[in-house]
Structure formats: structure tokens, C-alpha cells
Amino acid sequence: MLEIKNLHASVGDKPILNGIDLKVKAGEVHAIMGPNGSGKSTLAHVLSGREGYAVTQGSVLYQGKDLLGLTPEIRAREGIFLAFQYPVEIPGVTNKYFLKAAYNALRKHRGQPEISAGDFLKLIKEKAKLVQMDPAMLNRAVNAGFSGGEKKRNEILQLAVLEPKLGLLDETDSGLDIDALKIVAQGVNAMRSDQRAFVVVTHYQRLLDYIVPDFVHVLSGGRIVRSGGKELAHQLEKEGYALLQPEEVAK
Amino acid sequence: MTAVLQDPKERFLAEFLAVQKDLPGQGLSWVESRRRRALDRFEAQGLPTDKTEDWRFTPVGLLVDKAFEQAGAAPKNFEPARFALCDFPVYRLVFVNGRYVSNLSRPLPKGTLLSSVSSILKTEPKLLEPYLGRESSGHAFNNLNTALFRDGAVLHLSRGTVLDEPVHLLFVSTAGKEATASYLRVLIVTERGSSAKIVEEYAGEGEYLTNSVTEVLSGEGSRVELIKLQRESAQARHVAALRVRQEKDSVFSAHSIALGALLSRNDVDARLEAEGADCTLNGLYVLDGAQHCDHNTVIDHVKPHGTSRELYKGVLDGRSRAVFNGTIAVEKDAQKTSALVYNKNLLLSENGLVNTKPEFKINANDVQCRHGATIGQLSGDALFYLRSRGLSLAAARSLLVYAFASEMVDALSILPLREALAEVLHKRLPELN
Incomplete structure (x- = not known):
């Protein structure tokens, strides 16, 4: 589904990613771990098409096609979803309206007619249950005045409604207490399927107790320096990023 | 073909002499003397220039560059109703080119007087004498209005009268080849405990000048919501003043929705003259092209325990310009005043320009006052967030x-109006649907 080859990216003059190679197949969950400043979030942003990053080398294929030439909205319509580390507040736009606009944008892209208001309401109410969200929050402005936990649950609600092929979770666990973390993880787990892949970016192993990955990669200095199974996450938890060999640490 | 344009001031003075015999209230000495006094004041003030305080950023030339002459009657078969934003259950008065043309749409409830200024001046002038044009304040164009007003509306609610439906005052201008002018007057008097919602709507076609003055006397414990829809033609000039006097515990709110006109200028002068008065001034201007829109507001807290809040929001595209001056004065006696004034602007183009100045003049020591102004652009983070969910850049912008703008629409209490305005905004943002 996703094939990243020798990806280099920088912000301004500063190189952040220095040759990432990663293959993700449908049905897999990959965790990207690494110390602060290792480039984890940059990788998620570059994949979602955020402005401000220059890809200087390498390529990314998504479903066999070049991803990097696509605008963020086309990537979204083609099935890529980024759950934000810091979801943006949009006062004046209700959650419901926003979700419907996004949902219909995706349908239009697939040549499908817009969903009826009634059907959509049914759909989002059902999905709201998945993340244990009070349906009243659907009528509130997007993320405006939401607590940290509510914002993250709202991200997962959007994920559940938009049903992407590839979900990128950027530090979704940051700022969550354990109850909120469990709810978010349950929401993601419910979305796992043979057809769908996830790339989970996290600093802490904690999240991976609840979203159990198939593969764990350690990012350092803008490169993947180690890859392994879920046990690698446990090892990191125990020994910290200090377990990285000197040659693996960013130069 | 008119001769070379006279000096604008001379032209206005000459116009007064030419039309005064036809103006309503002729023969009533108090009307005549108030007109004359206003004209004298205009003559002494002269027209504002870019050196005049509060006019520095206003292209005043647009108000005097043509001989806007008092408009004649409407052409036959002219249908002003089609200019209205929407139809909703109301008590409606319609004016075309500054003249009253049509009757109420339904009988009025007891205790309510709603009619044209010209007809009340004929039938019950005594009723208007304590109010109409009595206070002399304002700038040169306001004084011109008092000197030259042709017609307008009077709403008088006796004690305890609660109007069940809004009053709709529709002012339509239709200019032919020559630029025309309408001088309009609105007087709203709400006695103790009464309540009303009033919609002033301005619309039209062609190049014309609307000069209007609205006076509100908000009696003890009364509630007034005054919504102004300024939807003038693209070439129109619109100069309007709102003067509000609030008595004890009265609740007054005004909403200035400015969408049309090449130049629109709104002056608000609200005085909270007794304890516990509550005043809200809201505004929304959505501008494009070469449009210019001014709001100059002064709220004067005279007595204790008053509350006032102002929020004006603007959206500027093209090379449009906006001015906001919002002054709140708190006088020595006005302890326990709570007041805030905010102006927030969204610039959509490189060439939009805003001059904004919210300020306080406080002479009391136990008050809560806050003010602020922002001029910003669309947030890049928010745009990316929306696009990352599949919305196009254009749709995300819209x-x-x-x-940003809908907050001011949602603040209106009349639902059909809110819906119609939302639709207007949607149409101006074509990518939204």
C-alpha cells in the first residue's frame, strides 16, 4: 500500500528526514517510535502533504502511484487520514457540518452521490458511540473548547466516519489519561481490517499496549535505525532510547 | 446636462431653498425652526474633509462628487418588494426614493402606532414634537438630514405593548440617469415595559445617496432589537446615523449588517442615561472590490450599573477598506459599568485595508472594561486541517x-432573516456548496 524509498525532507535549510525506507502492506500496523526531534511527526506531515516541508530526495508510492505530487485534499480523498497531534479548533463550524462536508468530498471523488441528511445523521451517531462521544458534541464547533481527550476522540471519530485506507496517527496518545487512551485505542482497533493499514507515531510504548503493532521502527536522526516486532517497543520501554548504539543516534 | 458643479456646500444650501416648501411639516413652526437650525449648523460645520477627525480615513469625496438631487417618485409598476431579502411575517412599511409608498401588511395590535413621518406630521404632529430632530448633534450629513428629511417611519409603543412580529422598514432607491438622494428619518419610541424588533432594510439600483437618521428612545424596562440590513446597490453611497437614548433597565441591541454600497458610513451615538441600561452593538461588514465601510460608535455610560458590549466583524476582499472607531465613555457617576468593545477583521486579499480604534474614556473608578482589535488572515493550520479531510482549498477558505462571519448572523433573533442572510453569505462564497 505504501512504499517509502530513501525519503529526505527538510524544513528550510534544516534536513529532518535523511533517508527513510518503509513498506506498509494493507492490514498491517506499523509503529514509528523515536526520541524527540527524530523526525517522527515530520514523516507523518510529509505523507499527509502539509506545506512547509521540502522533499529533497526519494519517493513515496501509495497504491502504486506517486504520492508526493498530490495535494493534501487529493491524498485524503484517496484514503489517507492523518490524526493530528494538535487538532485544530474551528469556531463557527459544527462537527456535524464539517464531517458531512468531508464525507461528501470523498464520495464525490469516488463518483458517488451525496449522502442524505438522515442517513448521515444515523452514520455519525453510530460512529460517535465507537469513541464514546456524547452526540451533543456533534453540534458543537469543531474542537472549540474541547478538552485534550475530547479532541483526540474527535480525531478518531473522523477516522471512523471517513474510513481511510491508510491511517496516520501522530502522537495520538500525547496528553491523554489512561481512560481516554483506552477509548481512543478501542476506536482504532475497531477500525483495523485486512484492507486498512495504520502508521502509529508515538514517543511512548504505552499506546502500543492498546494498539498492538505488527512492526516497530525506531527513528533517529531522520532514519529508521532499527526495526522489529512489538517486543522492540517493550525493550525500548525498559531501556529507553539509550539502548540505541552510538552509530544509530543522530549526528 | 448640468452646468459645472457648484461648491458642494453651496449646492446643499441651494437645494434646501429649492425644496423646503415641499418638505413635510411645512407650516409647523417647530419643524421649520429645527430644519433651519440644522441647516445653520451644517453651514457652520461645512462638509468634512480628510482633515476632519473621524473622517480621516473616509473617502468623503464620494459623497459630494455628484449632485445627488432629491429623488422623484418611483416609476409606475415599480415593485419594491422584490428588493427585500426575504419575506417573513411582519408589520411592513415601504419607501421608494425616500417617499412612503405602501401600506401596512396587517392591522396593528393595540397600543402601537406605526406610520410614516409625513402622515403623522399631518395628523398628530404633537406626538412627534418632543422627539423628532430635537436633539442637535452629529456631523454635517446628519444635520443635512434634519434639514432635508422627506419621509420615514415612526414607531410608538405605549406602555407594556409587546409587538408579536417584527416591524420591517424597507427603503428602496431607484436611480435613473441622474444620481439621486433620499433623506430618511426613523423614530422609535418605546414606553415603559414595551418590546419590539425592527428591521431597517436598504436596497436599490443605480447610483444614489441614502442619508438616514434613526432615533430611538428606549423607555424604562423596554426591549428593542434593531437590525439594519444595508444591501444598497454597488454604486450607492449610504450615510446613516443611529441615536439611542436609554432609560432605566432598558435593553437595546443594534445589528449593522453591511453588505452593499460603494461607500457606507454608520455613526452610532448611544447614551445610557439611567441605571441598569443594557446596550449591545453588533456589526458585520462583508466587502469586496472598491467598497468602503465605516462604523463610528460612541456609547456613553452616564449612570451606574450599565452594561454595553460591542462586537464588529469584517471580511475584506479585493481592495476594500473598513474603518472602525469604537469609543466607550464612562462618566464619573457611572460606577459598576461593564463594557467591552471588539473589532475583528479577516483580510482575504493583499490589498484590503482596515483602520481600527476601539477606545475607552473612563472617569469612574469601579468599572470593568475590555477592548481589542484584530486584523488577521485565514489560519494556515485550519486550512490544512480541512484539506487533510478532503475539502478543496477553495471550499476550506469559504x-x-x-x-468567522456567521457568529454575527447567529446573533440575530429573527430566524427567517438569519436563514436568508446565511444563504446570502453562502452565495458570496461560491465554493461552499
């Missing part, structure tokens, strides 16, 4: 602009 949605964010709408979200």
Missing part, C-alpha cells in the same frame, strides 16, 4: 470565512 468554510472558514463563513465560520
Whole structure:
């Protein structure tokens, strides 16, 4: 589904990613771990098409096609979803309206007619249950005045409604207490399927107790320096990023 | 073909002499003397220039560059109703080119007087004498209005009268080849405990000048919501003043929705003259092209325990310009005043320009006052967030602009109006649907 080859990216003059190679197949969950400043979030942003990053080398294929030439909205319509580390507040736009606009944008892209208001309401109410969200929050402005936990649950609600092929979770666990973390993880787990892949970016192993990955990669200095199974996450938890060999640490 | 344009001031003075015999209230000495006094004041003031305080950023030339002459009657078969934003259950008065043309749409409830200024001046002038044009304040164009007003509306609610439906005052201008002018007057008097919602709507076609003055006397414990829809033609000039006097515990709110006109100028002068008065001034201007829109507001807290809040929001595209001056004065006696004034602007183009100045003049020591002004652009983070969910850049922009502006639409209490205005905004943001 996703094939990243020798990806280099920088912000301004500063190189952040220095040759990432990663293959993700449908049905897999990959965790990207690494110390602060290792480039984890940059990788998620570059994949979602955020402005401000220059890809200087390498390529990314998504479903066999070049991803990097696509605008963020086309990537979204083609099935890529980024759950934000810091979801943006949009006062004046209700959650419901926003979700419907996004949902219909995706349908239009697939040549499908817009969903009826009634059907959509049914759909989002059902999905709201998945993340244990009070349906009243659907009528509130997007993320405006939401607590940290509510914002993250709202991200997962959007994920559940938009049903992407590839979900990128950027530090979704940051700022969550354990109850909120469990709810978010349950929401993601419910979305796992043979057809769908996830790339989970996290600093802490904690999240991976609840979203159990198939593969764990350690990012350092803008490169993947180690890859392994879920046990690698446990090892990191125990020994910290200090377990990285000197040659693996960013130069 | 008119001769070379006279000096604008001389032209206005000459116009007064030419039309005064036809103006309503002729023969009533108090009307005549108030007109004359206003004209004298105009003559002493002269027309504002870019050196005049509060006019520095206003292209005043647009108000005097043509001989806007008092408009004649409407052409036959002219249908002003089609200019209205929407139809909703109301008590409606319609004016075309400054003249009253049509009757109420339904019988009025007891205790309510609603009619044209010209007809009340004929039938019950005594009723207007304590109010109409009595206070002399304002700038040169306001004084011109008092000197030259042709017609307008009077709403008088006796004690305890609660109007069940809004009053709709529709002012339509239709200019032919020559630029025309309408001088309009609105007087709203709400006695103790009464309540009303009033919609002033301005619309038209062609190149014309609307000069209007609205006076509100808000009696003890009364509630007034005054919504102004300024939807003038693209070439129109619109100069309006709102003068509000609030008695004890009265609740007054005004909403200035400015969408049309090449130049629109709104002066608000609200005085909270007794304890516990509550005043809200809201505004929304959505501008494009070469449009210019001014709001100059002064709220004067005279007595204790008053509350006032102002929020004006603007969306500027093209090379449009906006001015906001919001002054709140708190006088020595006005302890326990709570007041805030905010002006927030969204610039959509490189060439839009805003001059904004919210300020306080406080002479009391136990008050809560806050003010602020912002001029910003669409947030890049928010745009990316929306696009990352599949919305196009254009749709994301429209949605964010709408979200910014809709707060002011949602603040209106008349639902059909809110819906119609939301639709207007959607149409101006074509990517939204």
C-alpha cells in the first residue's frame, strides 16, 4: 500500500528526514517510535502533504502511484487520514457540518452521490458511540473548547466516519489519561481490517499496549535505525532510547 | 446636462431653498425652526474633509462628487418588494426614493402606532414634537438630514405593548440617469415595559445617496432589537446615523449588517442615561472590490450599573477598506459599568485595508472594561486541517470565512432573516456548496 524509498525532507535549510525506507502492506500496523526531534511527526506531515516541508530526495508510492505530487485534499480523498497531534479548533463550524462536508468530498471523488441528511445523521451517531462521544458534541464547533481527550476522540471519530485506507496517527496518545487512551485505542482497533493499514507515531510504548503493532521502527536522526516486532517497543520501554548504539543516534 | 458643479456646500444650501416648501411639516413652526437650525449648523460645520477627525480615513469625496438631487417618485409598476431579502411575517412599511409608498401588511395590535413621518406630521404632529430632530448633534450629513428629511417611519409603543412580529422598514432607491438622494428619518419610541424588533432594510439600483437618521428612545424596562440590513446597490453611497437614548433597565441591541454600497458610513451615538441600561452593538461588514465601510460608535455610560458590549466583524476582499472607531465613555457617576468593545477583521486579499480604534474614556473608578482589535488572515493550520479531510482549498477558505462571519448572523433573533442572510453569505462564497 505504501512504499517509502530513501525519503529526505527538510524544513528550510534544516534536513529532518535523511533517508527513510518503509513498506506498509494493507492490514498491517506499523509503529514509528523515536526520541524527540527524530523526525517522527515530520514523516507523518510529509505523507499527509502539509506545506512547509521540502522533499529533497526519494519517493513515496501509495497504491502504486506517486504520492508526493498530490495535494493534501487529493491524498485524503484517496484514503489517507492523518490524526493530528494538535487538532485544530474551528469556531463557527459544527462537527456535524464539517464531517458531512468531508464525507461528501470523498464520495464525490469516488463518483458517488451525496449522502442524505438522515442517513448521515444515523452514520455519525453510530460512529460517535465507537469513541464514546456524547452526540451533543456533534453540534458543537469543531474542537472549540474541547478538552485534550475530547479532541483526540474527535480525531478518531473522523477516522471512523471517513474510513481511510491508510491511517496516520501522530502522537495520538500525547496528553491523554489512561481512560481516554483506552477509548481512543478501542476506536482504532475497531477500525483495523485486512484492507486498512495504520502508521502509529508515538514517543511512548504505552499506546502500543492498546494498539498492538505488527512492526516497530525506531527513528533517529531522520532514519529508521532499527526495526522489529512489538517486543522492540517493550525493550525500548525498559531501556529507553539509550539502548540505541552510538552509530544509530543522530549526528 | 448640468452646468459645472457648484461648491458642494453651496449646492446643499441651494437645494434646501429649492425644496423646503415641499418638505413635510411645512407650516409647523417647530419643524421649520429645527430644519433651519440644522441647516445653520451644517453651514457652520461645512462638509468634512480628510482633515476632519473621524473622517480621516473616509473617502468623503464620494459623497459630494455628484449632485445627488432629491429623488422623484418611483416609476409606475415599480415593485419594491422584490428588493427585500426575504419575506417573513411582519408589520411592513415601504419607501421608494425616500417617499412612503405602501401600506401596512396587517392591522396593528393595540397600543402601537406605526406610520410614516409625513402622515403623522399631518395628523398628530404633537406626538412627534418632543422627539423628532430635537436633539442637535452629529456631523454635517446628519444635520443635512434634519434639514432635508422627506419621509420615514415612526414607531410608538405605549406602555407594556409587546409587538408579536417584527416591524420591517424597507427603503428602496431607484436611480435613473441622474444620481439621486433620499433623506430618511426613523423614530422609535418605546414606553415603559414595551418590546419590539425592527428591521431597517436598504436596497436599490443605480447610483444614489441614502442619508438616514434613526432615533430611538428606549423607555424604562423596554426591549428593542434593531437590525439594519444595508444591501444598497454597488454604486450607492449610504450615510446613516443611529441615536439611542436609554432609560432605566432598558435593553437595546443594534445589528449593522453591511453588505452593499460603494461607500457606507454608520455613526452610532448611544447614551445610557439611567441605571441598569443594557446596550449591545453588533456589526458585520462583508466587502469586496472598491467598497468602503465605516462604523463610528460612541456609547456613553452616564449612570451606574450599565452594561454595553460591542462586537464588529469584517471580511475584506479585493481592495476594500473598513474603518472602525469604537469609543466607550464612562462618566464619573457611572460606577459598576461593564463594557467591552471588539473589532475583528479577516483580510482575504493583499490589498484590503482596515483602520481600527476601539477606545475607552473612563472617569469612574469601579468599572470593568475590555477592548481589542484584530486584523488577521485565514489560519494556515485550519486550512490544512480541512484539506487533510478532503475539502478543496477553495471550499476550506469559504468554510472558514463563513465560520468567522456567521457568529454575527447567529446573533440575530429573527430566524427567517438569519436563514436568508446565511444563504446570502453562502452565495458570496461560491465554493461552499
